[in-house]
Amino acid sequence: MGSEGVGRRRRVVAPAVNGVAKDGAPQPHPPxxxxxxxxxxxxxxxxxxxxxxxxxxxxxxxxxxxxxxxxxxxxxxxxxxxxxxxxxxxxxxxxxxxxVADKLMVAATLVLLCTKPLEISLLRDGPWLLTVPAIAIIGREITMSAVREWAASQNTKVLEAVAVNNLGKWKTATQMTALTILLASRDKSLPAQDALVTSGIALLYVSAGLAIWSLVVYMRKIWRILLK
Structure with missing residues (x-):
């Protein structure tokens, strides 16, 4: 024992009862x-x-x-x-x-759309049109999840570098809009079904592009911090 411990008695805290300690001090409630x-x-x-x-x-x-x-x-x-x-x-x-809930919903929807694509000429001629952005989006989400998990164990600057930015918000907005259009266009009674699907796929590519772009932005921020 060092000299700091000599002559000192450890303060014993009385157990709390109904959120209040016996010495009268309020105890914080667990969330x-x-x-x-x-x-x-x-x-x-x-x-x-x-x-x-x-x-x-x-x-x-x-x-x-x-x-x-x-x-x-x-x-x-x-x-x-x-x-x-x-x-x-x-x-x-x-x-x-x-x-986790967001990624589950988005990933499930993308996989569903890829496994059972609409029977329209655009997707019959190019069945990969949905697969490419789906892989890009899901791959980006897996990568970002791993990066954020790693960032949580690093210093505050690294954690701040992976905070959600406006680019990520635009990615989410276009992604949700695209998937909504593609799901809704499965209703064959809708007019201009081909046009709806085409617009949905186009938006999905925009979302995939924003997803990759935002990933690059995050990684550049982290790289700059690590090089300092």
């Missing part, structure tokens, strides 16, 4: 695990099997149901973040689960 934003996020995860089920169902309502589920997930993605910030209900578990 609730299931807040409203977290429940909404869990709902998005639970919606993935429903999305898959309705996607493979036949009937005039199937495409509408699939699109509705995806849109509901997109809305709750914005809503849970808004509620968490507005009502200060953010939790570490919610912060972890939110991007």
């Amino acid at each position: 609730k695990l299931l807040t409203l934003p977290t429940v909404l996020t869990i709902g998005r995860v639970a919606a993935v099997p429903l999305l898959i089920s309705t996607f493979y169902m036949e009937g005039p309502w199937a495409a509408t149901a699939t699109t509705g589920i995806f849109l509901a997930a997109a809305v709750t993605d914005w809503l849970d973040g808004y509620i968490a910030r507005k009502m200060q209900l953010g939790t570490p578990f919610g912060a972890f689960l939110d991007p």
Whole structure:
């Protein structure tokens, strides 16, 4: 024992009862695990099997149901973040689960669209048209997840370098719009179905381009920090 420990007695803290210690000092309450934003996020995860089920169902309502589920997930993605910030209900578990739910929904939708493409001339002549952006988007998300996991173990500057930026927000917006259009266009009763699919694929390529671009921006920021 060093000299700092001589003549000192360790202060024993009395156990807390109902959030208040015996010495009268209030004790902080542990954060609730299931807040409203977290429940909404869990709902998005639970919606993935429903999305898959309705996607493979036949009937005039199937495409509408699939699109509705995806849109509901997109809305709750914005809503849970808004509620968490507005009502200060953010939790570490919610912060972890939110991007997981997003990636599950997007990846599932991309895989579904690739495994059962629409029977239109554009996709019959070029079945790879959906596969290429799907691989780019999913690959980027896997890479960014790994990078952010690594950044969390580094210093604050590295962690700040991978914070969501405006480029990432534009990527998400175009991605959600493209996937909504592609899911909705599976309804054969819609007019100008070919035009809808073409616009959806075009937006998906824009989203894939933004995804790769944002990844490059993040990696350049990290590289500059590491070189200092």
